[in-house]
Every structure is written in C-alpha cells, then in structure tokens.
Amino acid sequence: MNRRTFLHLGLGMAALSAPGQTQARPPLRLTDLPDNTGDFGLARSLLEEGDYVAKIQGRLPPDLQGTLFRNGPGRFDRGAYRKQCILDGDGMIQAFRFAGDGKVRYSNRFIRTSKWKEEEASGSFEYATWTTNAPGGMLFNLGANVANQAGVSVWQRNGKLYAFDEYAKAHTLNPATLETLEEMSPGDVPATFAAHPKRDPVTGQWILFGLQMGPSTTLHLTILDGQDRLMQYRPFTLDKNYYVHDFFVSRNYIIVPLQPAIISVLGILAGTASVVDSMQWQPELGTTLLVFDRKNIAAEPIRLQADPVWMWHSFNAFETSDGEIVADFVGYDAPDHFLGENPAFFAIMRGIHLPFKNEGKIRRHRLNLASRKVRTEILHHGGHEFPQLFSEESMKEHQSGFAVIGNQPGYFPDGIARIDFKSGKRQEFHFGSGFYTGEPVIAPGRSGRKHWVLTLVYDSKMDRSFLGIFDAASIAVGPVCRIWLRHHSPLSFHGDFAPI
Template structure:
C-alpha cells in the first residue's frame, strides 16, 4: 500500500473507530486525592512543583535581574509542561496528564525580566473548563464517565514541549497535532494541519533542527492503535517538505529520537498491554525480555530503515549522535527502574514526599551501531543521576559533543535535580554547579553566542524552583564555565509547576 493511501485509510472514519486510539482508552476511575496532595504540600513545600494551577494565566510579573547578562544574550525562553491537574475533587495520578501551560521568560534590555504564562486552549481544556470537570481520556489516569472523541486532538493536552519555526510558536505533545500560539501574548491560534490528509496525525514533542534550518520529527502510529511512524520534514519556512510512513516490525514506545548529518535514529522500546480498560500508561508494561529495536533512516529515503537490535533499555531522551569509522554512536539516558519510567514522580503527584527515591533520573549510556556488521551494543559512560540532556547543535557530528544536564545530588530536599552539569565523558571531564539543597532544577538549554561558530561558545539558560522561599526563577550561565554558577538570575514572587521542555528564541 502506498503511504498516501495508508494515511488516508488510517484517518478514514471507519478506520479511526476500528483502531480506537490506544492512548485514549480508559473507563475505570483510578485517581489521586487532592486532599492528600494538599496535606503533603503543607509538610513538603517542594511539592509545589506538582501543584495544580487554578487560573488560566500566571503573571505577568516584571522582576529585576541579579548579576549581569552577557553581551549578546537576548531573547525569550518558552517552556511547556503539565499544569492543570485537579478538577472537582479529582486529581490526575500521572505527571504526563495535566493540561499544558506555556511560559514566556522575556529578557528585557533594561536589566529586568518579564514572565507570563497561559494555558493552551485546546478543545479538551476549553470544554472541560466549561463543564467544571475532567471529561476526556489522558495518558495515565482513567477518567470516570469519559466523553467520546473523534480523534487524538479531542484529547490533546499540548503539555510537553514548544518549538519555534520561522517565528511561529507551537505547543507540542507526543500524541496529537502541534498547537500554534501567538508568540507575544501566548493566545492559542489552533491545531496545525501540515497537509489536509494529515489532520490529527501525531506530531511529537521533540523535533530536531537540521543544519539547513529545517526540522525533522516523527508521529507514532502506535498512539493510534497500529504500528509504524510518520516521519515529518518541515522546512525552515514552516512549510511541509515531506511526510513518509516508516513501517515498523513490532509495536514500540518512543518519546524522542536522535540525528546525525546523514541519519535519523529511532529506538522502539518493547511493551505489552495488560488486560482491562485502563489508560495507556496504566496498562503498559515494558518488556525487558525483548530487545530494543533501532531504525537507522537515511534522510534521503525516510520511508526505509536499516534495523538493529540491542539489549533492552527504557529511554525518554537522547543526547547527541555521531558517525565515525563505520560506527554510529547515540548517547541516551537509560532508566533502570521500570515503574519509575512508566510513571515518573508518581509519588509526588500523590503528595507522597518519600516515594520517589529514584526521581526519574537515569544513567548516560552510548548505543553503538556498527554500520558494517549490523550489530549493536551498549557502552557505559560512568555518568549517572541525570535527565534532559542537551548539547550545542553546531558540534560536528563526526565526534562526541559536550552534554549539559540537570543532576540529582544526595542530600537534596526533594528527590529531584538540584545541580546543573557539563559532561565530556570521552575526556573524563565534568563541571557542576550546585544551586542548593532546596532548589529544584529544570532543563537548561544551550544558547550559542551570536557570530561565533565554535562549539560550546555560548550560555545555558534554565528554570528553577526554590522550595524554601516559595519562588520560581531562571538562571543564565557561561556554558564553558558552568562551575562558576549563574552570570545572571531572576526570581518571581510566585511558584509555577515544573515542566518538561523549552525553546529559546533569540532576539
């Protein structure tokens, strides 16, 4: 079957009803208790990172910067994450379920910073606002008396990441369309249909920008009850270059992917479903007795793949990938606790301050794919206790990049990250800045210095939650001197829920 016909059939009314999107099933109500969470929050202020918002907006607030921004650093950090997690005495249990709120942290030219945030007005969110209760299925919590849906976008929470393409801002999740937002006031403009026959096909949360400015992404058809991936290629002008169907031999879960100058790399985590009617992550069980299946896709032929097998691993996020001497090496964060991987920070979502011993953190490992022999294996790097790795995308893909990631430290108040680190495992080097035992550290993005082409010449910008002082903040560090700490930082007079991913739009 040709790929256009495959997509047309997939989206036809009969097929959509037949596949009954796996992500969107759920009947029985298994939920957290808002009162229990509130009691936990009174005892442990760091749980504010998982507290539900009660307003469609936060801010605006303009605050003074401490320190001094480096010359050339200017722009806005956009971030997204689950924020609305409670309604009518019902609380989501899974962190991935909350409706998305997009934040804009704007660095002004006068030594101040302006923060404001707004809920993404998806059909799900707006209808549930009117009804005063949760009505539509989500990834990890079963909803009582759930309402029927027509497609994935009726249940799209738009809560995972953001990207900017040709000046346009998009809120992303892994199981539905991108939602476009106004980049100034964050008003929701609506779901994006890249081509009429591709409406509501998943456009995942981790697009990667190629050296020509175009973006690659994928959509998992497993989210719609079948096998396969849609491989998206969007030009730097924001128009669709291509959308190809990559057929996969088995179902597999994936949240992100990796890229070199020549190839895209997709790793399918084997899973099975338990019997019953629960939500996707309630029923999902990873299968450690099965191999990880890896597709290496030439960018010139996105509908075809060369398949590899490696030892089982659960991976949410990748670092860099590079090719040298006939080997393609991908660096990834592997989660060893399968229950934590299935529901990260589940205890925190339920107001339990003690139950997230691992806190969703993992070990940095290298997946080595031998392009000549067709064999694959894992190698350890010695780096542990991290997540959300990033790197300077200008680094040539013939060698390893320096990675930047939040780190968990023993003795922290929360079972979450409290430090930011720079890692060069090949040379045995690392730099670490400790924000303090009461500070929760989110993803820090790399921002290149304007006019420079030297890898790692730039800054890190990332968000923070100071649990002891009840405030959220942001910091800017020199990427080459991470251990020196922030060059500049700012603190808000309120807290915001912790999110997942962001995008820095330079001014």
C-alpha cells in the same frame, strides 16, 4: 444503546477479564489526599496567568537577548479531582523576554486546546489523558479518546511558536502574545507527532516523528525543508505497540529506538485503562533500532538489536569516519520511576517522595551497519536527565553536553552538569536540598563569544521559582544571575530560546 457503544462495552468486559490486565488509575479525589499534597510546587497547579517585570538578583548578562519559551503542565486539578502523574496536565507556556534593556519580562498563558476550553467551561475533567482516565468509570472513557493537552515541548520556527503533546497534532501560538492560533499538522500530513522534532543546523530541515496506536501502531516520519515545506513523509507499520518518546537524527540517518515498553490497546479502547496503565516493560524483547536513510525514508529500514534500555531523551547522533553511527542518550536499566505499582512520578501527586532504583546514566550506542551489530556503553553514572547540547554541534560529533543531575540518588535533580564527551571531564553545580532544577536550555550570546545556560529552578523553602543563568563555560561557579518569579512554577519539561 447504539452499536458502537455495545461493541465498546463488549471490549470493556473482555478487558476486565483478560489475564494480567492492569486496572485503570482514575483521577485522585482531592478529599482523599493529605493536606500537604500541594506543598511540593512542581506538582501544584499555577492557575493565574500573568505578565510582569521579574526581579533580578545578580548581574544580568547584557548580551543575553531574546526570548526563552518553556512548556509543561500548568494545571493538575479540576473540581474534585487531581491527575495521577506529575507528567500529566494542561500545557502552559512560560516566556522570559530579554530585550537588552536590563529588564526581564515574564508571562505565562495556558494553551487553549479544545480540551482546556471545554473543561474550563464545565469546571471538571471531561477527557482521559495519557496517565489518568476521566472521572465516571468505563462508560466515560470508551473509545481511546485521549485528549491533546499540548503540554510537553515548545519550538520557535519561522515566526511561529509550536506546542507539542505526546502523539497528537501540534498547536501554534503567537510568539509575542502567547495567544493560541490553531491545532494543525506540520507539513499537512495525516500524522500524529511526538514532542521531540530535530532541527538540522546546516540545512534548516525539520525532522519529526510520531506514533499512532490502533490494532497495530503506525510510525509517522516527516521531513520539512527550511521553510516548512513538505519534503518527505512516510507511515510505517510496527510489529508491536511500542512506546517511544524521542529518537535520533544524524546527517544521513534517522534512528528510532523501539524500546521494550509495550502497550496493550484493549483496555484503552474499552475505557478500562489509561495509556500508561496499559504499558508494560518487557526487557526480554531487547531494544530494536530502526535505521532509516534520511534521503529516502521510503526505503526499507535496517533493523538492529540492542540491550533493553528505557530512554526519555537523546543527546545527539553522528557518523564516524569508519562508518559507525554513534548515538548518545540518557538511559535507564528499567523505568521504575514511571511504571509499576507505586512509581515516584505518581506518588509525588499524593505528597509522597519516593526514591527509585534505576537512574538515568549517559549511554552511547555504536551502530555498525555493515556487521549489523550494536555496542552500548555507559559514559557517566548518576541520575541525569533532560540532555542538551550546542545547536551547532547537532548531527555531528559533539564536544560538550548539559543535563540536570541529582545530588541524592533516585530523587528529583538539584543541579546542572556540563559533560566533555571527548575528555570525559565534567563540571557540576548543585543548589542543594530543597531546590529542583529543570532542563538546561542553551542560549547564544549576541556577541557570539559566549553561551548561557538557562534553568528554571524551584526553591521549596521559598515556595517560589527562579530562572538561573549560568555561563556555559563555567557551570561549577554557579549562576551569575537569578530571575525571580512572584510565585512557583509547576514542573516545566522543555524549552526553546529564540535570539533577537
């Protein structure tokens, strides 16, 4: 036994005996699961890679030309085991290509991460991931070797396709073939990256953030110019091991919401707990908003205190004429859908549909830098997620936004909503029971007169998925067209539309 293994074993014993230490969720054994576990398509692997012309139902808008790329977990199972959480799996890129010839070509391909290649060869899980440890117990999970699955978001930029995971390097792909090119760091900085960089529609800048866990957690901020050359980079040490999924960027500021989801790294290092096993919601801490000057991120950030709110995704941030920063987002009073003894996002992997109490409400932070005060208000109640807005409205005051929404409180969404932030009015369309909608991606029409909203929908009765295409101005009318796949699509998180 070498010294490193001995030290990790010592950490493991300490972690097992630590008061309040959550024990790991090992991967689920397929033989222990009910026969209907795989019936819910969003939580079922899609093992085949394909390339075909999809069936069109309805009238395909002729000015919708370009490619919709989507990313999300495509594989949840290997050998005798299954991932614990629907948010965890090997990244798979899906592409819908609109060439303007009245046809839509669909293709999908797994991202060839080093993890995917090794596990494809062995036929079994070899690495811990953020919600699920590797099989074999503590000895097989020592050292916090959490693998990069590249399975959260996808971005087309300067001729390259980027796939991001949570707190890892990016993978680049060939946009035409979906071939994986390399694992890399945008800007060649010594950083990890979260899945939600921001694009400035005026300057072309790309603003990225990431967290790196250790004895202390480091926040990495990176700003690239329109040609992806490094402009600024800053590592910043945080006072606690926070979990942050997304952030805000306005014209002059970067705002990082340190929500009170705190990670204890002891069990992760020792191999006794996954990242999510080690995460605790501590609302008594509140949310700390770090406000960085975009022109000089090396300067000390302003710290503001806000109410405790869990945030997966932001809408937008902008500055007002009276000096406030407005930051809109989807927020939860508590993350009971994700954290706790038996949250919905874990239960679904065992074929169990559980409701959750706290839904995603559209909220607004108003940050007053002069008074160092934050006011938070709820703009819309109901179960929202995956917020989007027109790219040209990013980082300035926005008129409209889009999100998925559920018709039944506390369950997966079945509809799309368009929200007018100035009038408060909204449009909704619900597909109904048995349908599940994905993130609405906004695609500009080639004529410049229209926008289209694209959502990947799972029809559980047909056990197939389709891409619903909406006129962005008339969401309530329903989709003008459905692009049917020959199969289901697992849960797909995020997408990006690249116009021709």
